[in-house]
Amino acid sequence: MRIRGTGVQRQASGQSPARLEQERPGVRALVFGAQPAAVTGVALLAFLPVLTARESWLDRLAALACLAALAGGHVIWFAHGRAGHRAVVLASQAVLGFVPLLQFGAQWSPASGFFAGGLLLAFPPSRGVPAALLACAAAGLGSAWPGGSVHAGVAGAVTAGVAALTLFGLGTSARLVAERDAEVRELKRQAIAEERKRFSRDLHDLLGLSLSAITLKGELVDRLMPARPAQAKDELAELLVMSRRALADVRTIAAGYRELSLEKECRAAADVLSAAGTRVTVARSGVDDLPPRVATTLATALREGVTNVVRHSTASWCAFSVSTEDGTAWLEIVNDGAAGPAGGGADSGAGLRNLRDRINVLNGTLTTEAGPDGTHRLLVAIPLGHAAS
CATH class of the missing domain: 3.30.565.10 (Histidine kinase-like ATPase, C-terminal domain)
Known part of the structure; x- marks a missing residue:
């Protein structure tokens, strides 16, 4: 009933299943492409203020290296859902996301969102949410530390939180789409295997008796042909009927209609x-x-x-x-x-x-x-x- 209802809703909305099937690859590409785009955007939000406010090329190169490591690590380890070395990645994000705060202040707060977003992706909500809130609060404190500005601290915490939620939302969406694709592939594999099993079972069950009967009739005709050709002719006519029945069984199996x-x-x-x-x-x-x-x-x-x-x-x-x-x-x-x-x-x-x-x-x-x-x-x-x- 749920499937039928969905079909009715799709038809009512003017979108046919074929059109939705055509649109799905584009949606999938958009979901997977949005995550690296968001990672790049968060990195730029942290780098551009440093680029414009700092005249030292050493500061600019250091900020660029740290952000490249943060963005690359996030894409490699969280975008693709790898399980190994996640603690090392989170520790690296913590160091690269918070230590430069002492140098760059609130300008660096978007970079702290990598660590907070990584916590949300790496742990279940019961653990990830409190840890991410603490990370955002730490980003706010680090942003306010150089000048003691409450405004800068609040802005830093909010910026880190927005960045974390953006990375978490897009990362989760990509993960769900990937899991859905895997489920669809598994369902297709199971459907193909079940159809092969059905075909093999029906071929055995429906044709076994027919082929046995044809064999027996053929042997009987062979024995009767020299001495009783008239009876052999009658048996041959029955053999033809059986062969036509076997052909009908083959068509039945191919069509999937198996009522006997x-x-x-x-x-x-x-x-x-x-x-x-x-x-x-x-x-x-x-x-x-x-x-x-x-x-x-x-x-x-x-x-x-x-x-x-x-x-x-x-x-x-x-x-x-x-x-x-x-x-x-x-x-x-x-x-x-x-x-x-x-x-x-x-x-x-x-x-x-x-x-x-x-x-x-x-x-x-x-x-x-x-x-x-x-x-x-x-x-x-x-x-x-x-x-x-």
Whole structure:
């Protein structure tokens, strides 16, 4: 709701999301460029009075060197948010910002703002604010010291405070923009990774059964062709239908639309098992009005379960049922192939991991168990109340 509301506000203000996206790089450049500009401005506020009021080139060069060190250190260590040697930088700012006050007086008070602003950037407000206030008060005392002027002291403290707040505000803005950029990059990375995971999962879940069925039909056609060409022709026609269904599944994955028909999947699963020479028993009850998400999840689980039976077991019979009871949708697949070459294979590969991810989203459960008589059972339960909400 918040995102939609923001979109409405943007449209109401006459700014489209595309235009805002185009303007954002300019705003980002302005924020990052404002900080060194402000640092340079504060340095000039301290240097220009010295340049005009002092005739000694030694004083001018000393002031220029101190301000260059103050501005450079602030940009390097606070503009880029580095953590190391911050105490050394603050100590240097304190020395360069306050010792020249004894020589230059109130003219040097803007330079004291570097130290006060550095304190605000380096420490949390509970510690930074009192320390910065003390630094500004010290700048005021240093400004008033040579002549004892209260006016000069107040002006020095206020100038140092304004400089500190300017450096702190622009530095914090740049830091927040940088953190926001990092968050956006991380969100994009996660979105890409999630989409890759979704594509891989859907490719496995949706095409596994179709490709297994095509393989079985192809082998059957190959066996029937020499002795029973008419039946082989019929099986080949079914193979073409299955291949078209697999092509539709590929398009479904590419489009991101993954709603499946549980009824069609039941019929397809029974056809595949029959083609593999497995006796099939199907039971369906009370599943005509299932929520689409539940029906699609059960259909996907049915595909994966039947694919495992065909690929990884030597089952001679398989029974699956889909039903609803006590507000829960159930899918059960039982076969007698758990003692096959791959031990039933129900837990092999990424299929069941993918299924558990899908089912967990709906607050459902998936369990598998092998019986002592060589049977294997897969059971999926999804509460309908949670899925519908």
